[in-house]
Amino acid sequence: MMETSTGQDDTWGSETIVGSGSDISVAGPGDVQDDEFEASDFDASSVSRFGSIPSSIYQHAYENGRRYHKFRYGTYPIPNDETEQNREDIKHIAFLELTRGKHFFAPIGDHPRKIIDLGTGTGTWAIEIADMFPGAEVVGCDLSPIQPFWVPSNVRFIVDDIEDEWMHGDNWDFVHIRQVFPAIQDPPGVCRQSCSHLRPGGWIEVQDFGGSMKCDDDTLPPDSLLSQFLEMTTEALSKRGINWKIGSDMERVLSDAGFVNIQCKRFKCPIGIWPKAKRLRLVGLYTKSAFADLMDALAPRIFPMLSKSPQQMKEFLAGAHHELQTTDAHILR
Numbered sequence: 033m034m035e036t037s038t039g040q041d042d043t044w045g046s047e048t049i050v051g052s053g054s055d056i057s058v059a060g061p062g063d064v065q066d067d068e069f070e071a072s073d074f075d076a077s078s079v080s081r082f083g084s085i086p087s088s089i090y091q092h093a094y095e096n097g098r099r100y101h102k103f104r105y106g107t108y109p110i111p112n113d114e115t116e117q118n119r120e121d122i123k124h125i126a127f128l129e130l131t132r133g134k135h136f137f138a139p140i141g142d143h144p145r146k147i148i149d150l151g152t153g154t155g156t157w158a159i160e161i162a163d164m165f166p167g168a169e170v171v172g173c174d175l176s177p178i179q180p181f182w183v184p185s186n187v188r189f190i191v192d193d194i195e196d197e198w199m200h201g202d203n204w205d206f207v208h209i210r211q212v213f214p215a216i217q218d219p220p221g222v223c224r225q226s227c228s229h230l231r232p233g234g235w236i237e238v239q240d241f242g243g244s245m246k247c248d249d250d251t252l253p254p255d256s257l258l259s260q261f262l263e264m265t266t267e268a269l270s271k272r273g274i275n276w277k278i279g280s281d282m283e284r285v286l287s288d289a290g291f292v293n294i295q296c297k298r299f300k301c302p303i304g305i306w307p308k309a310k311r312l313r314l315v316g317l318y319t320k321s322a323f324a325d326l327m328d329a330l331a332p333r334i335f336p337m338l339s340k341s342p343q344q345m346k347e348f349l350a351g352a353h354h355e356l357q358t359t360d361a362h363i364l365r
Contacts, residue, residue, distance in 0.1 A: 056248075056300055057308035058362060117178055119325040120153045123211065126318035127239070129311060130299055135161060136208060137297055138235035144168050144205040146231075150194045150222065151212030155179035155187075161208075162187035171200060194222055203231040210239040213282070217273045223289035236291065240279030241301070241365050248300075252361040257352040261327055268334035303356075303363040319365065324356055 128135070135157060140147075145168055149158040152172030162170040162184040170187040172179060179189040192199065195218045207226040213219040226236050243266065245252060245259040252259065266276040278285065283294050302316035303323055327349060335345040 056302060056312060056362075056364075058306055115325060116329055117154050119322050119329070121156055122318050122322045122325075124154075124156050126301075126315050126322065127210070129315045129318070130301055132311075135164070136206070136237050137295075138206060138237045140206045140235055146201075146204045147171070147206045147208065148173065148200060148204055149208045149210075150226075151209060151216075152179065152189065153211075155183070155189055157208065157210065158187050158189070159183055168205075173200070198225040198229050200229065202229050203234075204229055205231060205234050207234070207236040209236070211241070213238065213240055213278050214243055214276045215269070215274060219275075219278055220285050220289060223286055223291070227290045236286070238279075238282050238286070240282065242280045243277030244365075245303075246300075246364040247362055248364065249362055252359075252363055256359075256361070257348065257355050258323075258359075258363070261331075261348075261352055264338060265330055265334050268337040271337055301365045303365060304359070304361075306360075306362050320356065323365075324353060327352055327356075 131137075144165055147158075147161055147165065147168050147170045149155075149161070149170070149172045152158050152174045153176075155172045155174075155178075158170050158172035159180070162168070166184070166186060168186060170184075172187065172189045173192050173194055174189070175191065175193055177189075177191050183189070190200075194212070195216055204226075207230060209222070209226075213222075216222070223236070223238075230236065244262055245256065262276070269276050275281075283296060286294050301319055302312050303319045304316045305313045305320075307313050307316060331345050331349055335342075335348075340348075
């Protein structure tokens with residue numbers, strides 16, 4: 033996972049690499065306990081609270097047995113149904129475990145006034161940020177109206193396409209974008225608009241996976257179906273003008289958009305319960321579940337784009353799921 037923040041104040045110093053080299057040790061036979069995977073405090077806090085959501089757009093489209101956003105149907109290739117919402121919340125918990133509870137890294141101070149979350153999804157991040165900063169105005173923007181009805185009074189959700197012309201006002205202290213850019217066509221445009229509507233000294237933070245499977249010790253075979261799936265996703269989405277691997281190029285994108293003092297934190301995110309550290313095993317458990325659901329969510333879209341039949345998709349997914357559940361590879365994202 034790569035996380036990038038930019039702004040006017042150079043307070044971070046140089047790039048930080050977290051979990052590099054041999055920092056993620058492999059668990060031994062006696063390290064994993066049967067009852068160790070219990071919900072953390074981060075999970076318990078991820079609930080909706082007070083207020084109401086002022087949106088009247090509650091229509092959806094259905095395809096291949098999955099539910100998608102109706103507004104600008106087809107813009108975003110991933111469903112918005114309960115299965116996908118569950119995957120989004122699992123990713124949220126995994127991110128917090130990986131970052132030791134940090135919702136963001138940008139030095140926005142103790143009293144930000146205006147925060148916007150672009151591609152807010154279920155709205156969990158925005159809701160928790162609203163609780164952290166009760167004096168701030170927090171806005172979550174998404175194509176799908178899937179956020180909870182009861183939310184803190186200082187957060188509101190709007191249904192909009194973040195690639196459209198900016199209609200959200202000026203002088204934002206903080207723009208947050210997580211796990212969105214690999215699935216849309218114009219991340220550079222979103223970054224340019226964000227830069228234009230931040231207050232002087234404001235910050236943007238982009239958090240994304242790099243888009244490829246990685247492994248430090250060659251335990252991931254070259255013919256891995258999991259790696260093949262991500263490469264197929266990259267090829268298929270490129271036909272729609274989408275760069276699935278843009279997370280690895282965000283420093284250039286942000287620089288081209290006009291941002292300065294770009295700082296980057298990189299985390300090695302395990303898939304599976306192979307790490308020795310219990311915290312990373314929990315992260316790996318979450319990301320393994322999320323990746324399994326990602327394959328099911330994306331496959332009905334990407335296989336037809338690659339001229340592959342439903343039967344080929346079914347057989348590939350069966351093999352990929354089997355590999356994910358049985359592999360001994362020390363996989364990283």
